[in-house]
Amino acid sequence: MKITYKQSAQLLIVIYLPIMFLMWHHLVYGGTNLIGATTLMSIIGILFFFLFIKKQKIDKNTLPVYLFFIYCLLYIHIHLIIVGNKTDMFDRDLYSYHLTISIYYLISYTVGQHITKTNNKILLLFYLLISIKIFSNIDGSTFSINLSDIDNEKRGVYLVLADIFSLFSFIIISSTSSFHKKIILFTVSTIILFYLNSRATLYIFIFVNIIYFIFFFKTKKIISLIFIAIPFFLYFSDFFNYLIDINERMLFIFSSPMEDASHIARVSLSKTGFARIYESPIIGDYGGVIETNNHLGTYIHNIFSYWQTYGFIALICSLYFFIYQPIYTISKIIKTKKTRDNNFPSLIFCLSLYLPLMIILAKSYTWHYAWFCLGAIHKYLSENKINIKSNK
Numbered sequence: 001m002k003i004t005y006k007q008s009a010q011l012l013i014v015i016y017l018p019i020m021f022l023m024w025h026h027l028v029y030g031g032t033n034l035i036g037a038t039t040l041m042s043i044i045g046i047l048f049f050f051l052f053i054k055k056q057k058i059d060k061n062t063l064p065v066y067l068f069f070i071y072c073l074l075y076i077h078i079h080l081i082i083v084g085n086k087t088d089m090f091d092r093d094l095y096s097y098h099l100t101i102s103i104y105y106l107i108s109y110t111v112g113q114h115i116t117k118t119n120n121k122i123l124l125l126f127y128l129l130i131s132i133k134i135f136s137n138i139d140g141s142t143f144s145i146n147l148s149d150i151d152n153e154k155r156g157v158y159l160v161l162a163d164i165f166s167l168f169s170f171i172i173i174s175s176t177s178s179f180h181k182k183i184i185l186f187t188v189s190t191i192i193l194f195y196l197n198s199r200a201t202l203y204i205f206i207f208v209n210i211i212y213f214i215f216f217f218k219t220k221k222i223i224s225l226i227f228i229a230i231p232f233f234l235y236f237s238d239f240f241n242y243l244i245d246i247n248e249r250m251l252f253i254f255s256s257p258m259e260d261a262s263h264i265a266r267v268s269l270s271k272t273g274f275a276r277i278y279e280s281p282i283i284g285d286y287g288g289v290i291e292t293n294n295h296l297g298t299y300i301h302n303i304f305s306y307w308q309t310y311g312f313i314a315l316i317c318s319l320y321f322f323i324y325q326p327i328y329t330i331s332k333i334i335k336t337k338k339t340r341d342n343n344f345p346s347l348i349f350c351l352s353l354y355l356p357l358m359i360i361l362a363k364s365y366t367w368h369y370a371w372f373c374l375g376a377i378h379k380y381l382s383e384n385k386i387n388i389k390s391n392k
Contacts, residue, residue: 005052009114012048016041016111016372017168018126024160025133028145038100045107048114055114061325061378065109065371068317072102075310079286086287089294094287097296098309104368112375117344120175127172127185130165134192144197156297162198163369165189166205170354173209174347179217199262200362208353215334216346266301273300273308284311297366305364314365321374322359326352329377332384348380 023037049056058066076098086094139146145158169189173182186209193202272292276285285308289298299305303322307315329352333345355373363370 005055006116008048008052009116010118012044012111013115013118013171014122014126015044016108017164017171018123018130021130021161021164021168022133024157024164025130028157028161029137038104041107042100042103045110046103049106049110052114056110057113057382059382061381062113064317065321065374065378068314068321069102069106069109071313071317072098072105072310075286076102083287086290088290088296090296092296094290094296098286101366101368105371108368109371109375112372112377113379115376115379123172123175127168130168131188131192134195138195144195158197159201162193162196162201163367165192165196166201166354167351167369167372169193169205170208170347170350174343174350177343182213200358204354204357204361208350208357211353212346212350215349269298270300270302270304272298273304277304277308281307282312284309284314286310299364299366301362301364303359305366309365318359318365322370323356325374326355326377329381332381344380348377351376 020037020041023040027037056062076095080095088094137146145161166189169185173185173189176182176185190202190206193205196202273285276288276292279285288308289296292298300308303318304315306318330349333349333352336345351373355370355377359367359370
């Protein structure tokens with residue numbers, strides 16, 4: 001039986017999000033996989049890319065992306081030849097670390113570029129499976145994910161889970177035309193993201209969906225939603241207060257930002273990172289985090305990490321890809337009257353708002369899901385024959 005391009009693209013998005021989530025979640029609770037999630041996705045993504053090489057469109061939106069990927073690969077190889085390799089405290093070497101990231105840039109962008117309509121029942125089945133799996137493992141005493149069985153260098157897995165689930169939730173929410181179903185899915189997803197313990201992902205997910213509902217639905221529906229939401233929150237206010245008390249970390253940054261450990265650490269990393277950038281503003285400070293902290297993960301946690309790692313060219317490219325292009329796309333979608341009746345523009349609207357907020361406020365150059373969002377944005381622009389440079 002021959003597998004078509006469409007079937008392969010549908011399978012790719014299912015593997016990239018829900019199956020990857022289940023594999024990573026399995027590791028949190030002490031399980032083992034026959035093959036690592038990263039390895040599996042790398043093999044499948046590269047295989048798809050080359051099997052359907054003719055489907056990889058090259059236009060004025062995608063060409064700069066591929067040139068940037070080549071730039072990153074050349075950068076890390078030239079550094080390896082001239083300076084050599086380094087390892088951090090967890091024995092992770094600089095070259096392999098960044099080569100893996102570069103490969104995942106390509107894979108994530110490819111998945112986004114070929115995102116296609118998938119059977120809603122299949123998507124909902126995976127959504128239900130993930131939800132049941134999470135709720136069945138919730139510890140009522142903390143209402144947060146338990147990472148006690150995870151090695152220190154892998155503790156960031158909760159961030160991966162939150163990233164995957166938020167993106168999958170955007171797809172699920174946009175795939176249904178029912179306003180009430182969207183609200184239910186949004187509510188369930190918010191509770192799960194609270195449990196997954198990633199504050200930035202939770203806050204931005206909520207904000208993006210609120211903006212989405214305001215722009216895409218009639219005022220009457222929004223007003224009715226507010227009238228329903230107010231008594232709902234009042235009725236369950238004790239429960240919400242209980243959740244906040246047992247997992248105060250999720251809102252602690254609002255009450256005491258100067259005492260929040262994560263915020264303090266990020267400020268410290270930013271100060272160190274910008275000091276290193278100041279010393280080498282053109283070519284950046286690739287590998288400098290090993291010299292300063294002996295830890296590959298101690299980079300600036302926002303878009304400026306591209307500058308810190310790959311130099312000034314990377315900063316300009318990232319600003320264009322992750323801020324200018326999404327904002328431009330949002331403006332085009334808002335101007336298109338038929339968006340309310342089409343699920344794909346709804347998804348692209350959410351991703352176009354989610355991407356710049358995440359990369360400005362919380363995520364670094366290692367966050368390859370940025371390229372997934374950009375790939376989906378470029379698919380929308382291509383399908384609607386929108387060329388950013390020509391402003392048509």
